[in-house]
Amino acid sequence: MNRKGGSGKTTSAVSLAAVFRAWGLTSRIVDGDAQMASATYWLPPQTASGAPTLLDVFLGDATLAEATAPTTVPGVAIVPSLDTLGRVESERPPGSDGLLAGELDSDASYDIELLDAAPSMGLVTVSMLAASTDVVLMMTTSTLDLVGAAEMARPLDLVRRRLNPNLRISAVVMVDDDGNTMLSRDMGDSLAADYPNALIYRIPHSVRVREAPGAHEPIIDYAPDNPVSAAYWRLAAALVPRLGLTWAVGPDTIGVEQ
Ligand SMILES: Nc1ncnc2c1ncn2[C@@H]1O[C@H](COP(=O)(O)OP(=O)(O)O)[C@@H](O)[C@H]1O
Numbered sequence: 617m618n619r620k621g622g623s624g625k626t627t628s629a630v631s632l633a634a635v636f637r638a639w640g641l642t643s644r645i646v647d648g649d650a651q652m653a654s655a656t657y658w659l660p661p662q663t664a665s666g667a668p669t670l671l672d673v674f675l676g677d678a679t680l681a682e683a684t685a686p687t688t689v690p691g692v693a694i695v696p697s698l699d700t701l702g703r704v705e706s707e708r709p710p711g712s713d714g715l716l717a718g719e720l721d722s723d724a725s726y727d728i729e730l731l732d733a734a735p736s737m738g739l740v741t742v743s744m745l746a747a748s749t750d751v752v753l754m755m756t757t758s759t760l761d762l763v764g765a766a767e768m769a770r771p772l773d774l775v776r777r778r779l780n781p782n783l784r785i786s787a788v789v790m791v792d793d794d795g796n797t798m799l800s801r802d803m804g805d806s807l808a809a810d811y812p813n814a815l816i817y818r819i820p821h822s823v824r825v826r827e828a829p830g831a832h833e834p835i836i837d838y839a840p841d842n843p844v845s846a847a848y849w850r851l852a853a854a855l856v857p858r859l860g861l862t863w864a865v866g867p868d869t870i871g872v873e874q
């Protein structure tokens with residue numbers, strides 16, 4: 617999550633799903649963003665138009681399982697969203713806070729659930745936080761993003777106190793950052809002090825990342841030899857023990873340096 621757009625949330629959700637799939641773990645991406653430039657564009661649902669979306673789940677017209685569609689990537693499913701998702705914020709269906717937690721409880725078909733939040737603290741995002749075990753805070757390397765992260769502490773704390781005591785911030789990921797500027801180092805130090813239990817991680821810059829959505833392929837398939845792909849393999853490997861998952865295969869057998 618991050619209340620700001622352009623902080624690498626969707627890129628990371630799609631990339632991590634692809635790595636987990638390569639390790640034999642199935643995953644489902646729940647697209648919480650009403651913008652068309654979202655996970656639903658990148659990995660289009662392989663269903664007829666008119667199939668249920670996340671909006672229908674919030675309005676009570678479909679279950680999460682019914683709104684889940686396969687993508688062209690085997691083992692990666694999506695709950696798509698269209699620009700109509702904004703109706704959740706305007707209609708405010710009662711019970712939205714706990715909706716996704718309940719839906720996920722009643723459909724445990726996937727090894728990993730990746731909830732790709734909207735750039736806002738709206739009802740859909742709160743419902744995602746209430747349903748989550750682990751938050752990955754996403755950001756770009758800028759002073760404004762550091763200030764923005766501090767601003768998210770209070771709403772996250774309220775979600776923890778009122779809706780989901782188990783919520784923890786497991787990682788802070790700085791995207792589009794090669795780690796060789798003073799700002800990057802200072803920001804990394806500051807984040808490590810603010811989130812002592814979280815993994816602080818950088819994903820380097822590559823323009824190939826910006827091309828991959830148009831090819832409807834995860835970056836690890838679109839540009840397998842790119843340093844960004846290597847960084848996502850390593851990020852996923854570092855997240856596995858933090859998420860309480862156990863290895864489906866040993867990390868050494870898949871070429872990941874830990
Ligand atoms: N490591 C990276 N290198 C270069 N561009 C990146 C990188 N990660 C993300 N981007 C680009 O930044 C933009 C925002 O990323 P996105 O994942 O859509 O953010 P969000 O979901 O937080 O809005 C996209 O154009 C994406 O291609």
Ligand SMILES: [Mg+2]
Nearest residue numbers: 625626649654
């Ligand atoms: Mg996004």
